[in-house]
Amino acid sequence: MVTQQDVADRAGVGRRTVSHVVTGFPHVSPEARERVLRAIDELGYVPNRAAQQLRTGRSGVIALSVPQIGVGYFGELGALLIEEAASRGLGLLIGQTLGSRDRESVEIERILALQPEGMILSPLGLTAADVEQIAARTPVTLIGEHFIGHDIPGVGESIVIDNVRGSLELVRHLAQSGRRRVAYVGMPAEVAPRFDALRREGTYAGRAAEGLEPVADLLTADYTWEEGYRVGREAAHRVAAGELDAVSCVTDEVAIGVMRALHDAGLRIPTDVAVAGSDGIPEGLRANPRLTTVAPDKVELARRAVAAVIGEPVPEGFVPHRVVLREST
Incomplete structure (x- = not known):
């Protein structure tokens, strides 16, 4: 198994420098960071996320819970959310709930056990009280209209189109x-x-x-x-x-x-x-x-959802949409 010390030896840096690079520590010179990343690629090093979480208090992942990941809309949105999270140095866990409250609760509990840094939810069965309890354990962002008009403590406005x-x-x-x-x-x-x-x-x-x-x-x-x-x-x-x-x-x-x-x-x-x-x-x-x-502008929806769940400000109001005219009409 490749270790941080192996990466450090290949890159010609100290092991602490390798640790700083894989945990996202900002104060590493660009030249040293490049050498470490090149060594990681060459050796196929995979960081020990469990140990990293113990050291930093961060899991490095957020989560997405949707009714069905295999349908066109959520499949495309899921891929966009993965890329948006990755651009911020985060992984994305995905749970499929089939829209039932029982399944939503089970999948969310499984995900919460992995201690994500936040959850993006598109619920159909959960109650406002359920979401409030989840938000007490991890930051929550809602996408979709299910809770429009509900004031859920600790949860911002849902991200929706008109x-x-x-x-x-x-x-x-x-x-x-x-x-x-x-x-x-x-x-x-x-x-x-x-x-x-x-x-x-x-x-x-x-x-x-x-x-x-x-x-x-x-x-x-x-x-x-x-x-x-x-x-x-x-x-x-x-x-x-x-x-x-x-x-x-x-x-x-x-x-x-x-x-x-x-x-x-x-x-x-x-x-x-x-x-x-x-x-x-x-x-x-x-x-x-x-x-x-x-x-809908799904790129913007994904950007807002990830930004909101990690605590960044997002624009108010609806996500933009447009009517795309094609041959069927």
Whole structure:
């Protein structure tokens, strides 16, 4: 096993200098730091983080807890958070919770046992009291709308985009392109998470603002491609009956499933029906046709989340978004 002394010998410096470099101590000359880093690469040295934590009181990692890391939105955001943390000399632990309170509690306890320097949470099942208890043990930053309007001691404002405005702008585009019967695709209102409810609210507000007629929602059981395909088959029947000419989907993943079902039913997108989503995931750009979407600035979201959890100031207000117009509308 390669030791700090091996690195020191290869770099021609003292072992203490190597320790200062791997723990991020600032007062090391650039030339010595470069020699140490080169020696670390050449020898494949891996610091003993447990011993380092005992010496410094720091773990060198922060944590992220999300419902599903495999879906397009959280997959992309997770990668951006990893890079943002790495740019600050931090690692990122990731827990997947599937959105249930029990699973969220279990995963968070596992992570807290590793003593992260902070946690970025996107909860669906946790209560405000749960988050307050977590924040008493480590700094917490919230992303997503679940706790908007809650004043949780020790926790700052949630980092979010303006979902209502984004959906309203999307409907405005659909109306300006000649669509008059726009259906919302999402979970039933009585069980929908907050972000879904806000996107539905924006869709309804957009229809009212543009003078469009009300159209019954297409209801999903979750936010998977498969559920999008299932309701897309229903949408195809309603398009054929003249009941709708556009759909605004709660997420891009659902929208891509809807488009596949419409295509399989022999409908042309956007000639027969326009389809739009939300989240700006990379898969939307590769779909056929390419998907119109409300795209949040995920780079800025990641920057704010990491900055907030390590105690740096972040801008107030919503993370910017834009409506990206593509072939599907």
